[in-house]
Amino acid sequence: MRLLILTQYYPPETGAAQNRLHELAVRLKKLGVEVKVVTAMPNYPHMKIYEGYRRKCRMREEIDGIRVFRSWIYVRNSRSIIQRLLNYFSFVFTSFFAGWFRSGKSDLILCESPPLFLGMSAFLLSKIKRAGLVFNVSDLWPESAEKLGLIKSKTLLGVSTRLEECLYRKSVLVCGQTKGIVKNISGRFPDKQVYWLPNGANLSHYKPDQATTSWREEYGYGKDDFLLFYGGILGHAQGLEVILKAATRLKDRPHIKFIIMGNGPLDISLKDQKQELKLENVDFFESVSKAEMPAVLAAMDASVIPLKKLDLFKGAIPSKIFESLAMKIPILLGVEGEAKQLFIEEGQAGLAYEPENDAALAEKVVLLSSDPGLCKTLGNQAREYAEKYFDRDKIADEFYHELLKIKK
Incomplete structure (x- = not known):
């Protein structure tokens, strides 16, 4: 089987889509699939092309045995919708020619969305190559962009919706990263086959019982400090202000400290808020490589997983959950709906608090910090749940057999 993955985001960039797709590609290759990737010059999240x-x-x-074909992309560090569309469509254009002339023959094309518009290139390539189109939806677009206020043009929203529906119809298989996405698409297209392709954890990379770390000592934290970790994009959807407000409530407990690691559009704004609130219990760090993450997580006592309180996010599963589960780190989950049902009610991997409710978050932090036994129990249950349902090896194996059905 020859599989072409078409995605705007791929390592050496760090991020949910990048890690998930590369981990899937490596595992499919081990199962005998000839995998190639067409992607852009790396630039995310700083919106600046990487050195080299x-x-x-x-x-x-070639990355870990995966052949990667890169093409030019227009990049500007701007929030303008025009600049964002130029970014998207520049790669739609260049990826089409990279896929046509450079990537060789394909039996299936797996297109990652968002960005939704990349589906245009994927669809044309599927026709030229006579390959089946597998459309992988990690976020319902343009619905999410509209509800977050990122796109307000009715014309653009209408065109995007028609494109979305067309791509679903033309695909031999539509995949959804969450059950909520699968349910949404299945409800709108009852005759279309929709497959749940969840994110997961690389359990062979995250080995909590073997991890050693000097991270606390290197950055001046004491062994009695209770460290709460957020790692990921510093963006609008995450509602990270809840962490700063909870930290304000916990100023009288100096052993409780919040570690925020990552980059994004709200980087400067959040750091400014920290200064305004005079928070000495919140520290910001740059993103680190995947290889460094086990040592970082091994130094943490709990992870905070926030999202804004929107109905849209009731079907969301933040990817940062899985690394914490794999490292036996209990989670404080500020996400309602599917994520709460899976990881709190079913997996018992942590505690839930109401999204954007800083008082509720502070209360759960105090509870965990005062009960080491509870932290250990929740952490052990987290790892067990990841092993049972979110092992990337199992996920890739099941997806491989689904692709075999389509190819036949």
Whole structure:
């Protein structure tokens, strides 16, 4: 089987889509699939082309045995919708030619959405190559963009919705990253086959019982400090202000400290808020590589997983959950709906608090920090749940057999 993965985001970038797709590609290759990737020059999340990739229109490389074909993309660090669309459509254009002339023959094309518009390139390539289109939806777009206020143009929203529906119809298989996404698409297209392709944990990479770390000592934290970790994009959807407000409530407990690691559009704003609130119990760190994450997580006592209180996010499962589960780190989950049902009610991997409710978050932090036994129990249950349902090896194996059905 020859599989072409078409995605705007791929390592060496760090992020949910990047890690998930690469981990899937590596595992499918081990199962005998000939996997190739067409992607953009790496630039996320700083919106700046990485060193070593600049001033190049195209490039070929190999990452962990996966052949990767890169093409030019327009990049500007701007929140303007025009600049964002130029970013998306530049890669739609260049990815089409990279896929047509450079990637060879394919039996199936797996297209990652968002960005939704990349589906245009994927659809045309599927026709030229006579390959089946597998459309992988990690976020319901344009619905999420509208509800977050990122796109307000009715014309653009209408065109995007028609494109979304067309791509679903033209695909031989539609995949959804969450059960909520699967349910949404299945409800709108009852005759379309929709497959649940969840994110998961690389359990062979995250080994909590073997992890050693000097991270606390290196950054001046004491062994009695209770460290709460947030790692990921510093964006609008996450509602990270709840962490700063909870930290304000906990100023009288100096051993409780919040670690915020990552980059994103609200990076400067959040740091400014920290200064305004005079918070000495919140520290910001740059993102680290995947190889460094086990040592970082091994130094933490709990993870905070926040999202804004929107109905849209009741079907969301933040990818940062899985690393914490794998490392036996209990989670404080500020997400309602599917994530709460899976990881709190079923998996018993942590405690839930109402999204954007800083008083509720502070209360759960105090509860965990005062009960080491509870932390250990929740952490053990987290790992067990990940092993049972969210092992990336199992996820890839099941997906491989689903692809075999389509190819036949």
